[in-house]
Amino acid sequence: MTRQYPEVQPELPARSRGVIALVEENCTSCMLCARECPDWCIYIDSHKETLPSPEGGRARTRNVLDRFAIDFSLCMYCGICIEVCPFDALFWSPEFAYSEYDIRDLLHEKDRLGGWLESVPPPPAHDEKAEPAKELQVAARPPRPARDAGAPAAAPARERPVREPRAAAVRAIKPPGSLPKRPDPDPDPEGNGSGPRPTRGEPPENVT
Numbered sequence: 001m002t003r004q005y006p007e008v009q010p011e012l013p014a015r016s017r018g019v020i021a022l023v024e025e026n027c028t029s030c031m032l033c034a035r036e037c038p039d040w041c042i043y044i045d046s047h048k049e050t051l052p053s054p055e056g057g058r059a060r061t062r063n064v065l066d067r068f069a070i071d072f073s074l075c076m077y078c079g080i081c082i083e084v085c086p087f088d089a090l091f092w093s094p095e096f097a098y099s100e101y102d103i104r105d106l107l108h109e110k111d112r113l114g115g116w117l118e119s120v121p122p123p124p125a126h127d128e129k130a131e132p133a134k135e136l137q138v139a140a141r142p143p144r145p146a147r148d149a150g151a152p153a154a155a156p157a158r159e160r161p162v163r164e165p166r167a168a169a170v171r172a173i174k175p176p177g178s179l180p181k182r183p184d185p186d187p188d189p190e191g192n193g194s195g196p197r198p199t200r201g202e203p204p205e206n207v208t
Helices: 032-036 080-084 110-119 134-139
Strands: 019-022 042-051 060-071 090-093
Touching: 019 110, 032 042, 032 080, 060 110, 080 090, 090 110
Parallel strands: none
Antiparallel strands: 019 090, 042 060
């Protein structure tokens, strides 16, 4: 069967790896995708801005994305950058018609990457028998009741008594001359040399 391309576009699988699309609003310039890329084909530039607190508190600092570019002449479409992104800023798009006459033109900036976001397919439907997503579980929790100003405060936690460290036992050491000397036993009381001799390390039998 002949497919009339490009008049008739092919039906690609849902998990096709065509090109990487970028959601610029979700990117925090954490550089995790650029560090994990085995081809070093991701280039990120950013700067920090200080935002004043609306309530007069401490000012906050955030990273502002200046540049996000991917060199598709080096990319091997491994998908590591998409897997490690903690803020869901990168997605696979089935778009594949982005060839160029010059290989240097395959370095696409964030504007081109953001334009491919429209072709990203929606995520598959959740299985009815599976557990709900954690985000839905957190959103379904009832809000905590606000504590009244006149309500009694909770009882403080019981503190465990602090035990004093035990004093180390002092072992008395006597000088060598203060210990009584044991008398040397006579292995042969009759003097004929036939008595038993004690072995080394064992006390003689006739010593009380």
